[in-house]
């Protein structure tokens with residue numbers, strides 16, 4: 231049951247991060263986000279804010295146990311949590327009445343890098359899941 235919940239959450243997170251990345255890609259060409267693209271980005275952002283902590287809590291016991299996860303899974307997980315926290319935290323920072331406009335621009339640049347890093351870490355986690363499948367299959371087919 232828990233396995234399925236983790237798998238479903240991982241698929242949801244992968245879709246959400248793909249949407250966030252696709253909507254953010256034109257900003258690499260100096261085109262700022264606006265209109266429908268910004269709306270979709272912000273809605274997907276909200277979904278990530280909800281899904282990521284639940285996934286982190288459910289996956290945590292595996293992420294700290296070398297007997298229950300592959301090395302790529304552990305690296306991917308911790309890098310993704312770090313990058314996603316920075317991506318979410320930077321938006322939160324800009325919502326607080328603490329920063330000047332220039333500082334907000336700087337935080338949004340950090341947000342962009344952290345966001346793209348979240349996608350890269352998710353890929354590592356995905357590869358780690360494939361690696362873990364292979365390890366588990368080898369273990370269950372080895373007698374003794």
Ligand code: HEM
Pocket residue numbers: 247250251254257261262263268271272274275276278279317318321338341342343344345346348349
């Ligand atoms: C994880 C993948 C993500 C990527 C790759 C990403 C990328 C970006 C980039 C490059 C920008 C800069 C846009 C610009 O300079 O005009 C941006 C803006 C923004 N992002 Fe994200 N982001 C991600 C996640 C999130 C999340 C989780 C949230 C919400 C918590 C969010 C909310 C926003 C908001 C509100 C803006 C400001 C748009 C503006 O005012 O121009 N993003 N994002």
